[in-house]
Structures are given as C-alpha cells and as structure tokens.
Amino acid sequence: MSLPTRTGRNERDFVLEDAEFEVIRQLVRQHTGIALSDSKRELVYSRLVRRLRRLGMDNFGDYIDLLQTGPDEELEEFSNAITTNLTAFFRENHHFEYLTETALPMLQKRNAASRRLRIWSAGCSTGEEPYSIAMVLQAEMSRFAGWDVRILATDIDSQVLGHAMAGRYAADRVERVPSRYARCFTANDDGTHSIRADVQSLISFRQLNLMQPWPMRGPFDIIFCRNVVIYFDKPTQVELFGRISSLQREGDYLFVGHSESLFKVCDRYDLIGKTAFRRLPG
Ligand SMILES: C[S@@+](CC[C@H](N)C(=O)[O-])C[C@H]1O[C@@H](n2cnc3c(N)ncnc32)[C@H](O)[C@@H]1O
Incomplete structure (x- = not known):
C-alpha cells in the first residue's frame, strides 16, 4: 500500500515508464558519468519523485522536458538527487x-x-x-x-x-x-x-x-x-x-x-x- 504524501498524492501515482527511465539513465550518464543499472530503478524513482513533488509536477515526462530544455539549475538538482554521498571521517583508515x-x-x-x-x-x-x-x-x-x-x-x-x-x-x-x-x-x-x-x-x-x-x-x-x-x-x-x-x-x-x-x-x-x-x- 502506498501512503498519501503531504501534497495528497500517493507516491505510486507517478509512473516511470521504461522509455523515461532510459532517457533519465542517459542524462545521468552524460552529466555525471554514473552508469545506472536496472537494479537502480527504484532508487532513481524515489529520489526523483521528491523533485517532481517539489516542482508541483505530476509526471516524469514533464520533468524530462525540463531537464532537456530548462535552466541548468535543474540539472544540478537532478545530479544532487542521483549521487550517493556516503562517507565518514577516517574511512578506510x-x-x-x-x-x-x-x-x-x-x-x-x-x-x-x-x-x-x-x-x-x-x-x-x-x-x-x-x-x-x-x-x-x-x-x-x-x-x-x-x-x-x-x-x-x-x-x-x-x-x-x-x-x-x-x-x-x-x-x-x-x-x-x-x-x-x-x-x-x-x-x-x-x-x-x-x-x-x-x-x-x-x-x-x-x-x-x-x-x-x-x-x-x-x-x-x-x-x-x-x-x-x-x-x-x-x-x-x-x-x-x-x-x-x-x-x-x-x-x-x-x-x-x-x-x-x-x-x-x-x-x-x-x-x-x-x-x-x-x-x-x-
Ligand atoms: C560515495 S561518495 C565518496 C566520498 C569520499 N570520497 C569517501 O570515499 O568517503 C562519492 C562522491 O562522488 C561524487 N561524484 C559522483 N559523480 C561525480 C562527478 N561526475 N564529478 C564529481 N564528483 C562526483 C558524489 O557527489 C559523491 O559525493
């Protein structure tokens, strides 16, 4: 069961089509070098749904349009959302x-x-x-x-x-x-x-x-x-x-x-x- 979000939408109200995941994968690869495997689909979905909600968008197609034609600031938010930042002091000491x-x-x-x-x-x-x-x-x-x-x-x-x-x-x-x-x-x-x-x-x-x-x-x-x-x-x-x-x-x-x-x-x-x-x- 998906829970209603603060905006009243259920998380699963957003659908990430195969073709949209492909475009997102290419954009991530081009912009950051990060190669996303199929197993990262859920992770990508949950991180980007937050961006869609914040922007008041109701589908990934519009978000992809924004990434491809909009200001560079969203590309920055996009890569901030995708990168994994796990670290620690004296990691691998x-x-x-x-x-x-x-x-x-x-x-x-x-x-x-x-x-x-x-x-x-x-x-x-x-x-x-x-x-x-x-x-x-x-x-x-x-x-x-x-x-x-x-x-x-x-x-x-x-x-x-x-x-x-x-x-x-x-x-x-x-x-x-x-x-x-x-x-x-x-x-x-x-x-x-x-x-x-x-x-x-x-x-x-x-x-x-x-x-x-x-x-x-x-x-x-x-x-x-x-x-x-x-x-x-x-x-x-x-x-x-x-x-x-x-x-x-x-x-x-x-x-x-x-x-x-x-x-x-x-x-x-x-x-x-x-x-x-x-x-x-x-
Ligand atoms: C998992 S963290 C590693 C942090 C630290 N080096 C460590 O080992 O604890 C990986 C970092 O690489 C950055 N990163 C990923 N792609 C990058 C790119 N194309 N250019 C610069 N930094 C990138 C991420 O934003 C993230 O902060």
Missing part, C-alpha cells in the same frame, strides 16, 4: 596511516627544495575525507613548517559541498575520529562539533564535475579518488584515471576506494599497498 607513516615522510624529503605539497580529494562529499587528510597534516605540521601546503576538495554535488564548507558535524559522525585528533574540533552548544579554523584553512572546496574540463593543472603529490568511480562504467574510468595520471609526476600517490582497482583501467601506477598506488615514470 589504512590510507591515513600510510599518509602519516610513509607518504608524508617521503614527500618531506622529495619536495624539500620546492617546500610545496598539493593534495586533491576528488569526490569529497560532505567533507569528512579532506578534513581527515587535513587533521593528519595538521598533526605532522612540524615537518612542513614554512611550506606551502594546500588541499583541494571537489565534488559535483552543490548540496554536500555546502555541508563540507560549513564544517559542522553531528556527534555520531565525529565518534570515529581517533582521539589524537580531538583537538581539531570545537564543541557547539547544540551538541554538534565544528572543525577548527586552522584545520579548515588548509582546504579549498570547489564544485567540479569530473566529466567536464578541469581548471587545475597540478601536479598533485597525493590524490584521493575513493568510492567515486565505483558508479562509473569501465570506459569512463579509463578516461578519468588517464586524466588523473596526467596531473601527477613519477612517485606521486593515488588512493582509491576499497572495491576499486586500476586493473585494465590505468597502467601508469604501481600498486604499493591496499588500494594505494604510486605514479610510474612516463
């Missing part, structure tokens, strides 16, 4: 341990002349990933005193970026932060926790669609691109990691998500640990 124990000491030596460190969190969602990187860097700052250290954090989704920039998190989100980084937060009266300004100031947040041209030229000493390409098909992954590799030099680091791999995707990296890679020469 072995990467952050590797950073502290191996990558940062190595880069301290390698970049001693330039005294410059550049890190990119590509697909940063609500900010937990770049803030985890910043906390590690902050703890290691004695290595990099006087250095030019910057983290670029990008995502296609304007909504999650707004959250990331605010840097304010519910208590249960902060629980997984190792206690040695507790000093990176200040507690607010409402029970939330804010990232301290000195940690936040290491990061520049920018909206960036990985499928479109990128304004930055690199090189990046370290790139985190984790749990993003899992939603892309192989040809899109090949193209993306080709572009990512062109922003890195020999010896630079790349971290991908736990279920992702560069096998038959990009041969410009050497596997050096669990989902951790270093750029090969050339």
Whole structure:
C-alpha cells in the first residue's frame, strides 16, 4: 500500500515508464558519468519523485522536458538527487596511516627544495575525507613548517559541498575520529562539533564535475579518488584515471576506494599497498 504524501498524492501515482527511465539513465550518464543499472530503478524513482513533488509536477515526462530544455539549475538538482554521498571521517583508515607513516615522510624529503605539497580529494562529499587528510597534516605540521601546503576538495554535488564548507558535524559522525585528533574540533552548544579554523584553512572546496574540463593543472603529490568511480562504467574510468595520471609526476600517490582497482583501467601506477598506488615514470 502506498501512503498519501503531504501534497495528497500517493507516491505510486507517478509512473516511470521504461522509455523515461532510459532517457533519465542517459542524462545521468552524460552529466555525471554514473552508469545506472536496472537494479537502480527504484532508487532513481524515489529520489526523483521528491523533485517532481517539489516542482508541483505530476509526471516524469514533464520533468524530462525540463531537464532537456530548462535552466541548468535543474540539472544540478537532478545530479544532487542521483549521487550517493556516503562517507565518514577516517574511512578506510589504512590510507591515513600510510599518509602519516610513509607518504608524508617521503614527500618531506622529495619536495624539500620546492617546500610545496598539493593534495586533491576528488569526490569529497560532505567533507569528512579532506578534513581527515587535513587533521593528519595538521598533526605532522612540524615537518612542513614554512611550506606551502594546500588541499583541494571537489565534488559535483552543490548540496554536500555546502555541508563540507560549513564544517559542522553531528556527534555520531565525529565518534570515529581517533582521539589524537580531538583537538581539531570545537564543541557547539547544540551538541554538534565544528572543525577548527586552522584545520579548515588548509582546504579549498570547489564544485567540479569530473566529466567536464578541469581548471587545475597540478601536479598533485597525493590524490584521493575513493568510492567515486565505483558508479562509473569501465570506459569512463579509463578516461578519468588517464586524466588523473596526467596531473601527477613519477612517485606521486593515488588512493582509491576499497572495491576499486586500476586493473585494465590505468597502467601508469604501481600498486604499493591496499588500494594505494604510486605514479610510474612516463
Ligand atoms: C560515495 S561518495 C565518496 C566520498 C569520499 N570520497 C569517501 O570515499 O568517503 C562519492 C562522491 O562522488 C561524487 N561524484 C559522483 N559523480 C561525480 C562527478 N561526475 N564529478 C564529481 N564528483 C562526483 C558524489 O557527489 C559523491 O559525493
């Protein structure tokens, strides 16, 4: 049984025809790179029905017309609705341990002349990933005193970026932060926790669609691109990691998500640990 919504319509009053799902699938693929399988039909339906209701529309055909002929703002809302933004502080913590124990000491030596460190969190969602990187860097700052250290954090989704920039998190989100980084937060009266300004100031947040041209030229000493390409098909992954590799030099680091791999995707990296890679020469 479907329940009446606040607008008085039952959710199932909206019908998503096969042909409409196909068009939506193509639009998602073109705009975000995300390849939706048939099994995602229900998910797409429930996320887009909310947009239809908000816009006062009563069918998917009109919504598709709006996407194809209307202002770009709706394409942005559309991709915000489709993207999956699951993340956590110190998710796949072995990467952050590797950073502290191996990558940062190595880069301290390698970049001693330039005294410059550049890190990119590509697909940063609500900010937990770049803030985890910043906390590690902050703890290691004695290595990099006087250095030019910057983290670029990008995502296609304007909504999650707004959250990331605010840097304010519910208590249960902060629980997984190792206690040695507790000093990176200040507690607010409402029970939330804010990232301290000195940690936040290491990061520049920018909206960036990985499928479109990128304004930055690199090189990046370290790139985190984790749990993003899992939603892309192989040809899109090949193209993306080709572009990512062109922003890195020999010896630079790349971290991908736990279920992702560069096998038959990009041969410009050497596997050096669990989902951790270093750029090969050339
Ligand atoms: C599952 S989250 C991963 C967050 C974080 N990297 C982590 O591993 O915890 C995937 C993120 O990729 C973003 N994303 C998906 N397609 C994108 C695209 N074409 N360009 C930029 N970001 C994209 C989504 O908006 C989402 O925030």
